[in-house]
Amino acid sequence: MRYFLELSYHGANYHGWQRQQNAHSVQQEIEEGLTRILGQETVITGSGRTDAGVHAHFQVAHFDTSSQLPPDQLAYKLNAVLPDDIAIAACRPVREDAHARFDAEVRGYHYFIHQKKNPFLRGQSYFYSRPLDVDLMNEAAHKLLGRQDFESFSRVKTEVNHFECEVFKALWYFQNDQLVFNVRANRFLRGMVRALVGTLLEVGRKKLTIEDFVSIIAAKNRTKAGKAAPPHGLYLSEVNYPNHIYL
Structure with a gap:
């Protein structure tokens, strides 16, 4: 099943959105949180990158999982493990071919x-x-x-x-x-x-x-x-x- 995460973050503590070696990123925090909750390594794809220090009032990322955990419970559990400067607003089921980056209009x-x-x-x-x-x-x-x-x-x-x-x-x-x-x-x-x-x-x-x-x-x-x-x-x-x- 594919889901869209809708989220916000304060970018001061991060070296941008994208996961990278030897640097702290928003993507890394969310992937580690999802992996912990779902019990399987989970990768997310964002709608686009933000640079180091840039914030987001509204960002979207998709991920796939076979978990039967309801979307609202997944969002709740993810918020519980994420740092205070990242917040999940919603987790929404989407079509299997939906893409956070390429489908954005x-x-x-x-x-x-x-x-x-x-x-x-x-x-x-x-x-x-x-x-x-x-x-x-x-x-x-x-x-x-x-x-x-x-x-x-x-x-x-x-x-x-x-x-x-x-x-x-x-x-x-x-x-x-x-x-x-x-x-x-x-x-x-x-x-x-x-x-x-x-x-x-x-x-x-x-x-x-x-x-x-x-x-x-x-x-x-x-x-x-x-x-x-x-x-x-x-x-x-x-x-x-x-x-x-x-x-």
Whole structure:
């Protein structure tokens, strides 16, 4: 039987989502927890990677098991053995061919910035005190919409067949005392959102014009874009699937 796990995590204590040698990962913690509960080695596949220090309000991973343990009991038991910075929201049965990564139709991220010093947001939001023209940042963000090549915002050494993504939403807005960037797309390249945020902040400081930003997209060259924003302000927040994969 195949299941989808819906979960969240605070990424500060982890070297990203993906299991790797000599580094602590979210995937490793969950796999070890499932293996302990199910009594058999269990491997999970996530909807995508998050880098070291990046958080998730909503992540999805699939796994297979022959256990007859009801999904709600499995989620309960898994939460009991996982550390406090990882939480399972649901365990849902899906079709045998459902895939957490390849069946995802839309993914979404939020990036949080606070501009007044706040000790309670430390490690959860990027403290950026310089004045920003948010209207200008939104004008630039609008240029991201649609299907185009985002190589300028991708990690240089990354194994992908192409750099095209279709962006459905890219918007800056204020939420309480924070400035938030919400971006939704069919897929994201490694390091893409943090590179976008770092470059859009330069637009907001008027170090780059809208024309400069458009030229950076067209350049397909990571060295032309801005410095990546810090990981602790970034949250994977949305992964959507077609309804037919759920049982």
